[in-house]
Amino acid sequence: MGRAPCCDKANVKKGPWSPEEDSKLKEFIEKYGTGGNWIALPQKAGLKRCGKSCRLRWLNYLRPNIKHGEFSDEEDRIIFSLFATIGSRWSIIAAQLPGRTDNDIKNYWNTKLKKKLMGMIPPSQRKLMIPPFSSSTPHSYLVSPSSQLSSLPSSLYRECTTTSFYNPPSSSNSSSRSSITGLEFSPSFPSSATLLTDSSSLFQAQEGGFLCPIQYDSSVKDIVVNNNNNNMLVFGSSERSDCSYGREMGVKQEEMDFQSYIPNGFEGNHHVQRVGSSYSNSGSCDNANNLSGCFGETDSSVLGYDLEDVKRLISNSSSSSSLLFTDESNKTEDQRALYYF
DNA sequence: AAGCAGCTCAACCGCACAGCA
DNA sequence: CTGCTGTGCGGTTGAGCTGCT
CATH class of the missing domain: 1.10.10.60 (Homeodomain-like)
Incomplete structure (x- = not known):
């Protein structure tokens, strides 16, 4: 047996609200308030409507200061x-x-x-982003380096990180974010952030055609090996479920995931910086300003948090093959699409 | 002018959760 | 602790509108 309906369905009016109903509801609420009980409200106000319907009508249409029309x-x-x-x-x-x-x-x-x-994503790429994603079939996206991305004027991303929209921070510096997840960043990052949330830049990104899918593993390694980068920034952590338990298992991060993607011997011949691992605080980026490449994988503990810094590094990078990828299989298609611009 | 398809958005539905007895 | 009730939320629907053929 299901729960009882919130109102007598047979005796309530449905469909569009008439101006008379609107004014009845508006007048009643302005005079008496909602009384903290929407279910009882329609009867008191003399409306043959369900309480939920009244609440919706008030909140979405009649309430003062509702803004209608074009979004800016x-x-x-x-x-x-x-x-x-x-x-x-x-x-x-x-x-x-x-x-x-x-x-x-x-x-x-x-x-x-x-x-x-x-519309910013070509059909050929779009289909790769269609769920379901499984953790065993991760998808990735190649992001260009990014002179194109370097002039995006917004502090939005920082302000909208996972915690800040619930409790807007009084300041938006890195240290306040560090306290959220325990990750640490070098204060050597420029304080004026170059961010990636400007919608016009989304179009630029697409028109430039530099967003394209890649596959993990061999293709990533190929890129790393073939682009002759001397300096690499590595951020993020594992995409594999076994790696998620690496910390608990006492396995070093480097052995768990970094080596999965970086060829043997690579690290010995290249300068490598790591940042933003979900289970490592190894991220010092003091020497990352002269990166010739960025290589990273984001995961849920990193996205919305240090991605900004990583993107800034990418934009400062002189590399022609900066790389940013993720599996983020639990995100919706729209969300995944957004992350990689 | 008619028919059709696509779009918009107000409204509905059902589920999850919190508060209370 | 449990069950009930009201509220809030996200997903979905469908009537009306618009534009195209």
Whole structure:
């Protein structure tokens, strides 16, 4: 037996609200408030509506200061950023956009932004991003180096990291983020961040055609070997489930995942910096400013946190083959698409 | 002008969760 | 602790609108 319905379905009106109903509801709430009980409200207000329907109508349409109409570029950026970070948590996203409702944003995403985003990705790549992803079949994306990415003026990404949108930080420095996951970064990073959440840059990225899928393992190794990089930045951690337990098993990170992708002997002949492992605090980037390449894998503990720093390094890199990849198999197609611009 | 397809968005549905008795 | 109830949320639906043929 299911739970009892919230109202008598037979005796409630459904469908679009009439202006009379709107004014009844508005007047009642302005006069008496909701009384903390939406179920009882329609009867008190003389409406033949379900309480849930009244609540929805009020929140999405009648409530004061509701903003209707076109979304601004800034709002687009916020939605893109938050969606990339938290996915379809529309109420949380709406909380960052005064006057917008979760329903509005959801509709806007589904009808406009999603298409905008997917339109930036060529069909040949799109199909590689279609779920289901399994941890045994990771997909990766090659990101160009990025002079093109170096001029993106926004502090958005930093402000929208996993924790900050719940409790906006008073400051947005690296140390406040470090306390979130225990990772540490060198203060030698430039304080003016170059970020990747500007929607116009998304288009640039696509038009430039430098986003393309690659495969793990052999192809990654090939790139590493063939591009003659002398300096590499390695960040992130394992994509394999066994690696996730490396720490508990007492296995060194280097043995667990780094060696999986870097050929034997590579490290001995190249300068390598690691940063942002999910189970290693080895990330000192003091000497990473002259990178000729970035090589990394992001995982859930890293994304939305130090990805920004990694991207900044990529943008500062002189390499022609910076590499950023992930499996992130638990993310939606839209989310995955967003991470790699 | 009619028919059709695609799009938009208000509204609904059902589930999860929190609070309370 | 358990069960009930109200609330909030995300996914989905479908009526109305728009534009194309």
